[in-house]
Amino acid sequence: MPLPNDITSDRMPDVSKDECGNMMVVTADGLAATFKDGRWQPGFLFNSLNWMNDFYDVTDPDEKESILSAAAEALRQFRLRHAKHVDKP
Numbered sequence: 723m724p725l726p727n728d729i730t731s732d733r734m735p736d737v738s739k740d741e742c743g744n745m746m747v748v749t750a751d752g753l754a755a756t757f758k759d760g761r762w763q764p765g766f767l768f769n770s771l772n773w774m775n776d777f778y779d780v781t782d783p784d785e786k787e788s789i790l791s792a793a794a795e796a797l798r799q800f801r802l803r804h805a806k807h808v809d810k811p
Contacts, residue, residue: 737786738777744768746777747793755793762796 733750745757746768756767768777780786 734786735790737780737789738773739780739789740776740778744777745780745789745793746773747790755797757789757793762793762800764797764800 735747735749737745737747739745743757746766747755748766754764754766756763756765758767766773780789
């Protein structure tokens, strides 16, 4: 399941995680979501060396779908909160 409104490619996002429970979702067009310290946040919150050395690809389709769904919902909520904050006079 691609992240809604965030993907311009048909390619599935890359989903990876580390042994500490941190997760990364990166789309083909470079958008990213990170699960760190118990919450999803937009962007790439790990340096590339950590990501390359400590993270591994999620290959189980059910686990990948679950992570993508959680990331998509968290980012949707983030955009809603941000839009409300920006729209205030």
